Amino acid sequence: QKEVEQNSGPLSVPEGAIASLNCTYSDRGSQSFFWYRQYSGKSPELIMSIYSNGDKEDGRFTAQLNKASQYVSLLIRDSQPSDSATYLCAVRPPGGGNKLTFGTGTQLKVEL
């Protein structure tokens, strides 16, 4: 089992719809969770971080964490063509430090 798993996609949604991106992780002791956005040919950039169970909202983005199910998700409301990118889920393993384990990413396509 991979440490961090994501569906590779592509996930296609129409403009204005809600895009839902999912990620599961294997280490139950993980404490911190991050979503990165990566445009084609560019470097990843952090868009959301979440540390406790529940929802965290930032503009059109909502991160959801369920530690019991070892599941973290990212919702993008009112999806725009500019949201078309690959979204990487990253997990900080137990023990702290700076190491992050990344999933392989989900490609999102927002269609006009």
Added chain:
Amino acid sequence: EAQVTQNPRYLITVTGKKLTVTCSQNMNHEYMSWYRQDPGLGLRQIYYSMNVEVTDKGDVPEGYKVSRKEKRNFPLILESPSPNQTSLYFCASSLRGAPETQYFGPGTRLLVL
């Protein structure tokens, strides 16, 4: 402007010819790391450094070397590159203990023939 720079951005080389990819950050970050990104495998950490003169292996260190003589610089060295090291490489830096502060460099695309 806070940034991580990498050079070169693109490199084509041949098997066995030593090369160095430079990385520099201007944010006074203690932690620096190198990743490689391959289709279907995602981002994998090669080496990391907690501070000057402190380096350690990541998940895929074979065939790579690093050094950290200055806080701002963290070069990646391929002493004898092989075709399986063809990849997209990213350098990143962050404050120690705060991975949410991580900045990535623009990436170096390497092709080993």
